[in-house]
Amino acid sequence: MRRVSAPQPRGNVQQIPAYVPGRPPSPREDLVVYKLSSNENPYPPLPGVVAAAHAAVEEMNRYPDMGSAALYAELAARLDVPVGDLAAATGSVALIYQLLAAYCEPGDEVVHAWRSFEAYPIAITTAAARGVRVPLTAEARHDLDAMAAAITDRTRVVLLCTPNNPTGPALTQGEVDAFLAKVPARVLVVLDEAYLEFVRLDPSRGQALDAIGTYRRHDNVVVFRTFSKAYGLAGFRVGYAVAHAEVAAALRAVSLPFGVSAVAQAAAIASLEAQPELLERVDGIVAERERLVAGLAEVGWHVPDAQGNFVWFDLGEKAAAFAAAADAAGVVVRPFAGEGCRVTVGEPEANARLLEVAAAFSRD
Numbered sequence: 001m002r003r004v005s006a007p008q009p010r011g012n013v014q015q016i017p018a019y020v021p022g023r024p025p026s027p028r029e030d031l032v033v034y035k036l037s038s039n040e041n042p043y044p045p046l047p048g049v050v051a052a053a054h055a056a057v058e059e060m061n062r063y064p065d066m067g068s069a070a071l072y073a074e075l076a077a078r079l080d081v082p083v084g085d086l087a088a089a090t091g092s093v094a095l096i097y098q099l100l101a102a103y104c105e106p107g108d109e110v111v112h113a114w115r116s117f118e119a120y121p122i123a124i125t126t127a128a129a130r131g132v133r134v135p136l137t138a139e140a141r142h143d144l145d146a147m148a149a150a151i152t153d154r155t156r157v158v159l160l161c162t163p164n165n166p167t168g169p170a171l172t173q174g175e176v177d178a179f180l181a182k183v184p185a186r187v188l189v190v191l192d193e194a195y196l197e198f199v200r201l202d203p204s205r206g207q208a209l210d211a212i213g214t215y216r217r218h219d220n221v222v223v224f225r226t227f228s229k230a231y232g233l234a235g236f237r238v239g240y241a242v243a244h245a246e247v248a249a250a251l252r253a254v255s256l257p258f259g260v261s262a263v264a265q266a267a268a269i270a271s272l273e274a275q276p277e278l279l280e281r282v283d284g285i286v287a288e289r290e291r292l293v294a295g296l297a298e299v300g301w302h303v304p305d306a307q308g309n310f311v312w313f314d315l316g317e318k319a320a321a322f323a324a325a326a327d328a329a330g331v332v333v334r335p336f337a338g339e340g341c342r343v344t345v346g347e348p349e350a351n352a353r354l355l356e357v358a359a360a361f362s363r364d
């Protein structure tokens with residue numbers, strides 16, 4: 001029995017859904033086990049990145065640069081945006097929290113697709129805002145017409161995830177332009193581009209989204225990016241927003257002071273400097289993704305258009321069984337109970353095993 005006199009958190013706190021992290025593999029005697037459950041980059045960091053991080057470690061007695069000045073200067077130059085339009089944070093997950101903290105009163109509405117990134121409902125509930133979930137289309141894409149129709153007087157933010165985690169499809173420039181034309185200027189539209197670097201849109205689907213170009217044309221567009229996926233710095237927690245000065249300032253105002261560590265700042269800068277090598281690795285992951293998708297089609301699996309470093313298996317009630325079969329083959333995937341499994345594109349050996357599991361798996 002809880003005593004009524006005990007301190008009580010706000011009502012929304014009890015409602016916050018748990019984040020289910022991708023399970024790490026348990027070591028096995030008989031075979032190497034691969035973790036394909038968190039959309040991580042399977043490659044270790046490049047040597048220059050490790051050296052920069054080591055140098056920052058030597059100064060751990062000092063606070064980091066709270067203004068992330070060197071990182072902002074590097075990003076501003078590369079993206080050709082004003083420094084005042086940037087906000088760095090401890091991963092782009094933190095940016096979602098910060099945006100909602102800055103713009104939502106309790107009960108305000110946040111429209112997002114579902115299923116999409118599982119951190120969205122968590123952040124929305126933490127902010128005591130109300131999530132408005134708009135189901136994906138049959139092709140596991142955002143239903144932008146329905147999302148536009150879901151906007152009300154209480155809507156403050158729309159979250160667009162492109163490519164969509166966990167299903168894979170990316171939004172096109174035409175889709176986003178048509179959507180923005182319907183959104184009132186007072187509503188912020190987030191373009192969450194955590195997997196941008198992996199996008200290779202077939203021109204027959206439309207023109208690939210240029211999120212920075214879109215932000216330049218629309219005062220209410222906010223772009224979120226991260227160093228966790230293509231750049232391989234998931235463990236260091238650093239991401240950034242590009243937004244018009246007032247929005248970026250609000251994001252910085254509500255941030256945790258000194259949140260982005262000196263090691264993360266140094267590693268992020270070194271990663272940007274090593275971009276050609278990093279993007280070469282991304283090309284390798286994309287090539288593996290294409291091989292995997294083609295291999296799946298050969299054995300009768302047609303997955304939604306996979307534009308991230310992961311593929312989605314629409315399995316319904318068989319999600320847990322598929323995850324168990326993958327487990328037995330030494331690959332850990334991310335099941336979503338009753339819906340499907342998201343599988344990260346990993347090392348060639350891991351992908352080969354996944355293909356074998358999929359080929360052998362009975363769907364009826």
Ligand SMILES: *Cc1c(COP(=O)(O)O)cnc(C)c1O
Pocket residue numbers: 039090091092093094117161165192194225226227228229234237238239
């Ligand atoms: C992984 C991911 C992020 C970013 O994660 P951080 O590690 O916090 O930067 C943001 N959005 C989506 C959709 C993701 O999948």
